[in-house]
Amino acid sequence: MRILIVEDDPMLGDGLLHGLQLMGYVVDWFTTGAEADHALGVVHYDAVVLDLGLPGEDGMTWLRRWRERRCQIPVLVLTARDAIESRISGLDAGADDYLVKPISLDELAARLRAMTRRAAGNSAPVWRHGALEFHPAARQAFWHGKPVDLTSREAMLLELLLAHPNRLLTRDFLRDKLYDWQAGLESNTLEVHIHHLRRKIHPKIVRTFRGAGYTLGAAEDCA
Incomplete structure (x- = not known):
């Protein structure tokens, strides 16, 4: 946020x-x-x-x-x-x-x-997507009921994807949300966070649209 x-x-x-x-x-x-x-x-x-x-x-x-x-x-x-x-x-x-x-x-x-x-039109205290459960207040994720150890940036990225489940999010949009103007960014920083989400949760939790951006993976693919 x-x-x-x-x-x-x-x-x-x-x-x-x-x-x-x-x-x-x-x-x-x-x-x-x-x-x-x-x-x-x-x-x-x-x-x-x-x-x-x-x-x-x-x-x-x-x-x-x-x-x-x-x-x-x-x-x-x-x-x-x-x-x-x-x-x-x-x-x-x-x-x-x-x-x-x-x-x-x-x-x-x-x-x-x-x-x-x-x-965002989602006032529920717990967000669910397939086997994923996310508590936005604590920024805590659970996969099949087990806690997922996420860094602060990874949790923010996951929250963004869950808040916009049907929207294609561009790299510029995500970078704007995840980093202030003082942050020094390397070109592949965002991709590293996405790689970690896929490794820690599910390979299909994030979909890549080459040259366009990213979306949340389909719930049925993340069961």
């Missing part, structure tokens, strides 16, 4: 960045709405954590602007404004959730997971 944080407080922004990264998320952090707006134009984010008290145009302005453009990305508003009227205004402007500072990082992560599951 790739998260965009828009927060101008350097201590909080840095804490959110590194805290979510330690939980296995791919995170980009910006301090202004203009920077975040540019990033949204070039990266397929799964969710935005948006502070309202931004320099220049505030977060509410940017949220309304994104919704006017039909940008449907889930947005969690993070703010010190705890008045009921502020919460109502944020939700009416298009926010999917609202947290008042100070926050628990665990609660933030749980709310992000819930938002992205709803956005």
Whole structure:
């Protein structure tokens, strides 16, 4: 899951960045709405954590602007404004959730997971595909009932495939989701992760469409 944080407080922004990264998320952090707006134009984010008290145009302005453009990305508003009227205004402007500072990082992560599951149309706590069982909250996979030892990137890749079971996912799309802009990537990094998923779960868990991308293997082939 790739998260965009828009927060101008350097201590909080840095804490959110590194805290979510330690939980296995791919995170980009910006301090202004203009920077975040540019990033949204070039990266397929799964969710935005948006502070309202931004320099220049505030977060509410940017949220309304994104919704006017039909940008449907889930947005969690993070703010010190705890008045009921502020919460109502944020939700009416298009926010999917609202947290008042100070926050628990665990609660933030749980709310992000819930938002992205709803956005993907799959709110179930356990996803099943043939003999594969995946718990998105814990990023834990089970194959024929036995736990599969996956790295953080492998779990994220599997989650992406399961979240889009009937979609051809391009290499660029997958790289956008799995790595932030600071990551130094080798040309075959994605293929290595796919190779490991096939070895650890099933040779047909990922289908390759040469020159186009990858899809989740058919459930009947992964029984």
